[in-house]
Amino acid sequence: MKAIMLVEPGKLEVINIPEPVCPENGMLVKIAFCAICSTDVYMFRRGHRALKYPVVPGHEISGTVIKVSxxxxxxxxxxxxxxxxxxNxxxxxxxxxxxxxxxxxxxxxxxxHPGGxxxxxxxxxxxxxAGWIRKIPDNVTLEEATLAEPLACCINGIEKLDIARRSKVLIIGGGPIGCLFAWLLRGDNCKQVIIAEKDPRRRSMVEELRAAHETIDDLKEIDTFDVLILACRYFPDAEWLSTGLxxxxxxxxxxxxxxEFLNTSWIRLVHYNEWKVFGAYGCRPSQLEKALVLMKEGLVPARKLIDNCFSPEDINEAFGLVESNNCLKVLIKF
Ligand SMILES: [Zn+2]
Ligand SMILES: [Zn+2]
Known part of the structure; x- marks a missing residue:
């Protein structure tokens, strides 16, 4: 079968490998679409603590069951x-x-482990x-279903937070994750959701989607806020944080x-201001189901994020596009 292989950092190839056999008590899925996550691109360049080469990348996967044990x-x-x-x-x-x-x-x-x-x-x-495989609702397309995983990761993040209706939430990062967070928060009736995005092309995409109540390019444009969501690899400096949060x-x-953004000077402020700091890593099976329900009910218009689709042969072009930030969600069609 045709597979994309991450051979070593910076090297992706389309190769032929043997078709996998149906595992005992498991099943075989024919992949329809696999979306590219910014983590995939980061791994492609820099590696990752969990990464083992060579590997078939991809963890935002939709498809059809073709064999069941x-x-x-x-x-x-x-x-x-x-x-x-x-x-697990x-x-x-x-x-x-x-x-x-x-x-x-x-x-x-x-x-x-081989990806999608x-x-x-x-x-x-x-x-x-464990529930990692979920049926896609009839009114959700295979394309859109690839977004269940990133949406579930955002649900995992929101479940950590205590957000009141009057909360003012600042999301730094206007990529697909920032938009999904904004839609989730607005669905929860959060009254003020602001996305900060420096890249003007991305900012205009986010504005067009009307994901947030407001989109800003410079963090200095915002005075105070109650919740800060970091949907990018940036961390703001302590002085700005101390006046804003x-x-x-x-x-x-x-x-x-x-x-370059790792510094500890803001930790002191956690003590004086009684800030609460949460981590969110990946998602759980129950959150995948919640994500599919939100899509099915039209409460999160995730499909609007999909703006590009490539064939496997064009994988390097596709990764290059994601790396350029001049897009939102890029799919590979199998
Ligand atoms: Zn991802
Ligand atoms: Zn375990």
Missing amino acids: HESNAFKVGDRVIVGPGI CGACQYCLSARENLCPEIKILGFN MAEYLAVPARMID AKEGQILLFSGTEE
């Missing part, structure tokens, strides 16, 4: 499904309390048991922080 009856041939990104152990304290994304043994598709940028994907029984304000660290 006889022991599995949750799914049948022809079902349209999303394939979540994790294979199922036995640790995190797995047993439905916090599967925190499982220390978790394998992540496209990082240290190939024609077929073998789904082991453990993924089905309200007392008892909340900070959500959604993305890994770039080395």
Whole structure:
């Protein structure tokens, strides 16, 4: 079968590899679409703590079930499904309390387990048991369904926060994640959601989508806010943070922080201002289901983010486009 392979940092190839066999009690999925996440591009350039080369990348996956092992009856041939990104152990304290994304043994598709940028994907029984495979609602397309994973990751972030209707939320980063956060918050009746985005092309895309109540290009344009969501690898400087974030304000660290922004001087302010700092990493099976329901009910118009689709042969062009930021969501069609 045709597969995209991340051979080493900076090197993606389209190659032929043997089709996977249907695992015992598992199933085989024919991939329809796999979306490119900014993490994929980051890994492509810089590697990642969980990455093992060579690997088929991709963790935002939709497809159709083409083979089901006889022991599995949750799914049948022809079902349209999303394939979540994790294979967790199922036995640790995190797995047993439905916090599967925190499982220390978790394998992540496209990082240290074959991902979705190939024609077929073998789904082991453990993924089905844990709920990582979800049926796509009839009125959600296979294209749009690839966005269930990033949306679920944003739901995971929002579930950490305590957001009141009157909260003023600032999201730094106007990419797909920033937009998904804005739509989720507005769906929760949050009265003031602001996206800060420096890239003028991206900013005009976000404005066109009307994702936030307001879009700004310079952080100096905002005076105070109650919640800060970091949907990019940037971290603001302590002085700006101390004048902007309200007392008892909340900070959500959604993305890994770039080395150059890593400093600890703001930690002192957490003490004086009683700030609350949260991390959010990936998503859980229950959040994938919530994401699909929000799409089905039209509450989050995720499909509006999809602005490009490439064939596997054009993978380098597709990654280049994501890296340029001159797009929102790019899909690969298999
Ligand atoms: Zn992702
Ligand atoms: Zn576990």
